[in-house]
Amino acid sequence: MADEPLLSIRDLVTEFRTPDGVVRAVDHVSFDVGAGETVGVVGESGSGKSVTALSVLGLVQGGRVTQGEALFDGQNLLKLSGEKLRKLRGGDIGMIFQDPVTSLNPVWRIGRQITEAIRMHRDVSKEDARAEAVELLASVGVGEAENRVDQYPHEFSGGMRQRVMIAMAIANRPKLLIADEPTTALDVTVQAQVLEVLAKAKEKSNASTILITHDLGLLAEMADRVVVMYCGRVVETGTVHDIFRExxxxxxxxxxxxxxxxxxxxxxxxxxxxxxxxxxxxxxxxxxxxxxxxxxxxxxxxxxxxxxxxxxxxxxxxxxxxxxxxxxxxxxxxxxxxxxxxxxxxxxxxxxxxxxxxxxxxxxx
Ligand SMILES: Nc1ncnc2c1ncn2[C@@H]1O[C@H](COP(=O)(O)OP(=O)(O)O)[C@@H](O)[C@H]1O
Ligand SMILES: [Mg+2]
Structure with missing residues (x-):
């Protein structure tokens, strides 16, 4: 391998204890994400894609990472303190989830959500952060960004909210973007627009990306390499060309x-x-x-x-x-x-x- 990967997931195991027994949702999963690379993770619903991402981010709820490591920039994310992980999330690691309704605070204006995200990670004045927020919103295609920055999430459509999520994810120039079904909740025409925004954001930030999706078309368009998951296991990996051709x-x-x-x-x-x-x-x-x-x-x-x-x-x-x-x-x-x-x-x-x-x-x- 030429360069060190930016993220190296090794032997990751994540389990949930349920009344009926232990569910191993992620079963010795290993894959790398190279600098600037987009790795698509695909598989049917329930195959462990989201839990893999949540494990890396320290966000698994009700379950436990029992084994493995996730080396990011040389440090094992699975061993970091809660405080250090919070610093990374939204900072060096940007996240875009399926449902922006649950990811945005309904009682905060859009501008505040973005400026808080910026100021949590960087020493920027309120005014400068607001100016950045407006610029970010414009860059993800939110029209009249100077006005819309003062609106609340419920005043945004689903597609527009997802654009806000993308703006927040790239606000602190992440090295890694994790997008989990970023367009699944949207209708098809809006999906295409949001995808374009995502592709541009990725290009602009040159962040490595983990793109979780069950949409093969999305992979064909965006992924450099593909990881196929089944039943908590990685069952195939390869370049997007190899996977789709053969x-x-x-x-x-x-x-x-x-x-x-x-x-x-x-x-x-x-x-x-x-x-x-x-x-x-x-x-x-x-x-x-x-x-x-x-x-x-x-x-x-x-x-x-x-x-x-x-x-x-x-x-x-x-x-x-x-x-x-x-x-x-x-x-x-x-x-x-x-x-x-x-x-x-x-x-x-x-x-x-x-x-x-x-x-x-x-x-x-
Ligand atoms: N909170 C939980 N409690 C128990 N089992 C869970 C929980 N979250 C996820 N799982 C189990 O993990 C499996 C993988 O979930 P997930 O990673 O969300 O799948 P997907 O590939 O659709 O993103 C699910 O099929 C489920 O059995
Ligand atoms: Mg999922």
Whole structure:
């Protein structure tokens, strides 16, 4: 690896105790976020994406990080005091959550929310902070920012509130942005606008970004690398091009096949059969095998949980599937029992990616 990553999550385990037993929501998760890089984290609802982010931020409620580290700029976030973490959140680490209604204080004017955020982290006068707030609002596309800075959150639409959240997240020039389903609560046309704002904010701040989403289109547009989660586990990692062209985990392929990939509103195809299993009582062997088209009841799938097999160290390409080689476009040592399983779903994504992200980037990692 060329440079040290900005954030290195290693072996993270987060558990919740419930009346029915212990739920391991995050199960030995490891991934890196390089400087300036956007890492997309994708997976069905309940796969542990949000809990991973909350763990790193020290914001897990009702649960506990029981193992692992999150090295940020050389320090382990999981060992920092509450006070130091508070300093980082909204400072070097900007956060954008799904629902700005719960993240904004309803009784504070928008301007005050932003100026407090600025003044909590930097020694800036009230007047200067207010001027910055107006500038920030204008930069995220809030019209008449000089007037709107004095309004309350309820006077803003959902999309406008999310723009305010983005403005606050970048107010202190973060090194890392964590965006958890930043557009999920918005309707489709507003989503596109907010996305554009987010992309610009990211570009302007050059912050590394963790983008949590179940929206594959969003990943195709913004992510440099992708981490696929299933049942609290990382099941595949790779560059956005590798993941979308040649998924090497049946679950990733299932996700891609379930959306044709041509645009956000495209018709949804049959999803992966079945439901994600209970975290309390996950299946033996590979946690995905009961829903897997590739397993065919093969014994290792039922009995041995696959490790995260490294496919290419240079691009951090890895898959947690015993038979990932059978999914290779050119399956070197494949048994050849399966014809090319790539359906129209993956082909559609490949075309989309070629169109919107031409010139395959040379990723460092
Ligand atoms: N407060 C909680 N108490 C018990 N279990 C929880 C709690 N929060 C999350 N979980 C468990 O963690 C799993 C992962 O949640 P989450 O990270 O929010 O998923 P997602 O990938 O949709 O963001 C959930 O399926 C749930 O079982
Ligand atoms: Mg979530």
């Amino acid at each position: 998924p090497r985990h049946p679950y990733t392929k299932g996700l891609l096949d379930s959306r044709p990939g041509l645009d956000h509103e495209a018709e949804t195809l049959p999803a992966i059969p079945g439901q994600p299993p209970s975290l309390m009582n996950p299946p033996h062997g590979c946690k995905f095998h009961p829903r897997c088209f590739l397993s065919n009841g093969r014994e290792p799938c039922r009995t041995i949980e696959p490790e995260l097999f490294q496919i290419d160290a240079a691009t951090a390409r890895a898959s947690r599937c015993h038979y990932h080689e059978e999914l290779a476009i050119d399956p070197g040592v494949s048994s050849g029992r399966h014809a090319d399983p790539r359906g129209s779903g993956v082909a559609g994504w490949r075309q989309l990616l070629d169109r919107i992200r031409p010139g395959r980037k040379k990723e460092k990692r």
